[in-house]
Every structure is written in structure tokens, then in C-alpha cells.
Amino acid sequence: MVLKAFFPTCCASADSGLLVGRWVPEQSSAVVLAVVHFPFIPIQVKELLAQVQQASQVGVTVLGTWCHRRQEPEESLGHFLEGLGAIFSHKPWFQLCRERGSKSWSCKATHWQGPTSHAASGEDQVMLIFYDQRKVLLSQLHPPAVLPDRQAGDTTASAGGLAAVFDTVARSEALFQSDRFDEGPVRLSHWQSEGVEASILVELAKWAAGPVCLLLACLLSLVSAASACRVFKLWPLSFIWSKLSTCEQLRHRLEQLTLIFSTRKAKNPAQLMRKDLIGQLADALIPVADHVAEELQHLLQWLMGAPAGLKMNRALDQVLGRFFLYHIHLWISYIHLMSPFIERILWHVGLSACLGLTVALSILSDIIALLTFHIYCFYVYGARLYCLKIHGLSSLWRLFRGKKWNVLRQRVDSCSYDLDQLFIGTLLFTILVFLLPTTALYYLVFTLLRLLVVTVQGLIHLLVDLINSLPLYSLGLRLCRPYRLAAGVKFRVLEHETGRPLRLLMQINPLPYSRVVHTYRLPTCGCHPKHSWGSLCRKLFFGELIYPWRQRGDKQD
């Protein structure tokens, strides 16, 4: 039977001593955690191991001996090491040996029969697997599929295979607290002996982070208390704020900031708006608004003529066209009135963009909504007109056939009308039918424009959602410390000589980026369209107003 011994690479150059670790009988593998150096008192070693076992719930025991031979082989050391097997009895007893200056290792695992027979009856083959203890300690294994029937309260490390190794190393922090350079009764060698020093600046920053976080948390709580006060809940302000996506984003950002200074989470650093950019943007806005209005005017002139060769009803056409043109004229004068103040307003609004790219995108979305407000108005007028016409038409069509809508029974019933009712009804029906193409055309044009604006806003919202839900910290961790997020392990066979045990190097296989994003995706704002395509088409046909982007918790129209 082949036994597996997981040996930390940091102990490969340690002096001779005892191997301390955990034996997993189900996988017949031994996980070596540290090496105890000479001289030691067996009672103290046993006490230390009992303490560690109590603190970490991991069955840490003495597994065997480790011999790092110098130039002159020491016979007495060999016998001494064998005698240790009698003091710390463990089945199987490992004897690892390495010749100094060469790469040849030898390892034996014996089943101790008793003090009478020293013959190793039942020597098994051992496979040595080297692992980087610090990386395995810090890494988190992501199994490909989560077992649904894992029992809750399963505290002991009984997971299969390699997960057991990772678990053992991660839980044995208590063992790694004392080192061979410390003045304790027992001298251990493990990954701490490699001497990973931290920089002084990092330590100072860590000490300073506490009070700074406290101060910022106080400021943020003041801001959120101010924004939650009753004044802002009054009707006009709360209605405006629920419509502006910027406010939603600011609220989200405030929540994130309060979270940042208590736990570690990713933040979008962006300082996009500078003074000259604001000026350029403000200068560009007015001509853009003018251009949009001019295009709309051309469109209306086209509709008032003979659009696409269709013949419109001249009177209705002129009325509607002039009505909308007057609207545009009002809008343009309003924009020109506001133009001196635009730059100032934009600068103050742009300050809040230092809270991130998503806030800037939300501001852009709101600017688009404000600039195309007249398109929204036209859409509402056209849709209401069309809706009224359709309802009128359906009701008069029923009258034409001699039927009526029964509101009580919610169905169509037959009804006998008087002659004059029928006469007027039929007249009105024919009028509405002949005016239908004109109204339908205006409705169609303005609905298409509105849908275009909604699509652009929707794309911006999607982008904002994407940026919000991107786990930047996890991605940065995957980039800089790939061993922290492990998808699994990979093995490499080291130099092999016949007669020597097989040596493998176990390295951590990092998680691919797609799985990192998928596993650690942050929860989004959740602005999803509430309609399916079928209901959307139905609403468009009947002229009902569509509000595709609803925030959570909004009332229906």
C-alpha cells in the first residue's frame, strides 16, 4: 500500500528532529506540520501537542523522525531516533532522511509491532508530496460543486482528500505561534522560521488605520442621518429623487462608503471632473440641445407635409403639428434662459462624481433624460391621444354591431339602442376611423423616439450595474496573490532515482477569472425591466404608457 506524506518545503532544510502533524487514515496520508528539534523533553512535547489539539480541534501527534545528515554519518543518532519510536508510539511510524548536499531522500514507514520485535514487518512504500505551507495556510479552496447534503455542525476536518490537507494546515494556527528562535521549552520549525518580515510602513499604516476609520465612520453617520431627516421625505422632493437615477446611485455609494471603513471591500477610484472639462461640457450642452430641437422641428415639418407619401388629414395634422412646434419653441427659450447658470450647476453636480465612475454615468443618464424631456412630453401626449382614440373606436364599434360592455359582468352583452343613438354613434365612429392614420402616425413617431432614448438610458444603467457588481477586490487578489483563491492543486514530479521514494511538488492552481467574477459578484441595484416582450407589445398597441425602468418599491401608475 502506498502511503502519502505531505511535507512542507520550509522544513526541507531544517535540522534533525521529530515530525509533528496529523495522520488521516481514510486517505492513508500524513500531513507534516512542523519539526521539533533536539534537545527536547518528551513530556513537554506531549503537553504542547495536547494544548494545540485542544485549541484547534485537529488531532496533532508525533508522526515520526526527521534526519538531516551532515558529512559524517552519526550511528548513535540513528539508534536514538529508532528508540524515540518507543516513546511516541504511532502507527505507522515515519522515518524521513535526507543527505545533506544532495537531493536524495529516503523514507520508511513501519508498523510498530512491539518492543520485542524490531523487525519492520509491514514496510510500506511512501510517496513524498512537498507543499508550500504559507500558501496552503492562506489559500481558500473552491470546490467545483457544492455538496447539498453536507451536515451542519461538522466541525472536524473530515472532508475528502486534499480538502482535508488544506483544512488541517489552516486550523493549526496554534502550532505556528512558537518558533525555533523563541525561548520556549520546545523548539519548532515551520513556515514562520523562513522569516517573512513585514515592512515598517505597512505596520504604521495598520496602526493609523484604526482611528482614521473611526473618524470617517462618524462623519458618514452624520451625513446619512442628515439625509434621512424628515424634510426630504415631503412629496415634491421625494418624487424628484425617486425619478433621478443619480440619487439612487448616491444612496448606494453612501452605503458602500459606510461599509468600507469597517470591512475590506473594493471601491471605484475616479476623479473624472476637472474644471476645464466642466466648462467644455457646459459649452457643448447648449448647442446639443439646440441641435436636438432643430431636428425635432424638421421632423414635425415633415409630418405636417406628406410623410412617406401618405396623405394626412390636413386640419388635424396642422393642429397637432403647430401644438408640438409651440412646445419646442417653449423648450428652446427655457434652455436659453438657463444657459448662464448651466456651468455653475454642472460644476457642483460634477463634484459628486469624485465618488466614482458609476455616479458620473448616472449623472450622464439624468442629463440625457432632462435634455430629452420634450420627447417624453410628446410621447405622453401622443400616447394619450391615441389611447383615447382606440378606446373610443372599440366602444363605438361595439355600438355599431349593437353590443355593449357590461361593467358588472365584465363581458360584452347585446343591447338595443335608439335610432338617434345609433346614428350619432356611427357618425362619430366614421370620423374617428378616418382620423386614425394621422394620430397613429404621430404616436408611432414619438414612441420610436422615446424608445430610442429609453434604450440609451437602459444601456447606461446596465453599465452602471455591471460596474457596481464587479468584485474588484477579488479580481485584484487573483491578480496579485493568486494562491489565495484556489480552484484546486497541481502536481509536478521532481527528480526521481530508482530505489528512492517518489517525490512530488504540490502547487496551488488558481481560480480562473471568470469563476472569480461569478463566485464573488456583488449584489446589484436590481433595476430590471418588469415587462415581458408580449406585454410590452400589447401596451404599445393599445397606447398605454410604458415605464420600463422601475426601481424596487415604486408604486404602479
Next chain:
Amino acid sequence: MEDEQSFSDICGGRLALQRRCYSPSCLEFCLSCPRITLRSLTAVTCTVWLAAYGLFTLCENSMILSAAIFITLLGLLGYLHFVKIDHETLLIIDSLGIQMTSSYASGKESTTFIEMGEVKDVVINEAIYMQKVIYYLCILLKDPVEPHGISQVVPLFQSAKPRLDCLIEVYRSCQDILAHQKATSTSP
């Protein structure tokens, strides 16, 4: 102990199978795929550049030619790094698991390791691939819920696609190790 044999893949290209036996319980198979030929590379580059030159004569914009050069370079780098697999390795370690490594032409390696506890069996399966019926070697994984069920089928040597004679070689060695592993795992 190293061994090299030459086989062919399903399209007729030449494959080289290298077999390394580190110990009775550890075996490695390395299958190298046919390399990218100068002929195909020249053909693709000429096509792209002729198309770009045709567009250039239409539009009279020299940016198209520079763009074509960039596209060719980036496309070649992307192909070598993400698509073209140089060799595939299968490492079987008794009582530990099976590891598959794909090495790309740019040197990138992508590794998957399956623990022995999850492996039910290694079999040769038939499949319909485009207009052919091919054989492929695959690992069957155990279902944690149902003891006799199979939760997943993991195909091996997907880009090399060797023929049946090569697969039989690999299959025999795998079955030796798996049988040995099953025998020792049942004994106390």
C-alpha cells in the same frame, strides 16, 4: 523509463506519444499535437493583407493597412496563447489522482486535477463529431448522492484527438493502475 511512439489523429496528422514511468504507481503520458505549419500561416496572412489592400484601393485610407498589420499580429498572438495547444499531458498517481495539463503554444499551461476518490472508471467512448464517428478516452466521475451513478464525464486529449490504437495504449496503462488502486483500497 521513457518510451516514444508515433500515432496519427483523426484528421491524419502526426502525433507523438511519450510515456514516462516514474514508478509502478506513477505514470505520465505526453501527447504532442501537430505544429502550426508555415503554409497555413502564410495563407492566412496573405488573405488578410489582400483583403486590406482591396479595401484600401476602395477607400484610399492608409489606416486600413496599419490596422491590418495590427490585426494580424494580435490575431496570431491571441491564437498562440488561447487556441493552439502544443501538447497534452496525463499524469496518473496511484492513490492520489489524475491530472490533465494542456500546454499552449505560447507556454501557458492549464491544469485540472481529479482526486482518486472521485474517479469511478476510465473508459473509451464513441461519439459523433461533425460527420465522423470517433473514439475518445474519458474519465467517469462518481455521483456523491447515488453510489452506482455517474455525475460527470470528463473527456481527455480533446485537442489532440488521437485514434483508437493510441487510446488503447493509454487505456491499458490506466486500467493497470486503477485496478491496483482498487485492490489496495479495499484491503485494510
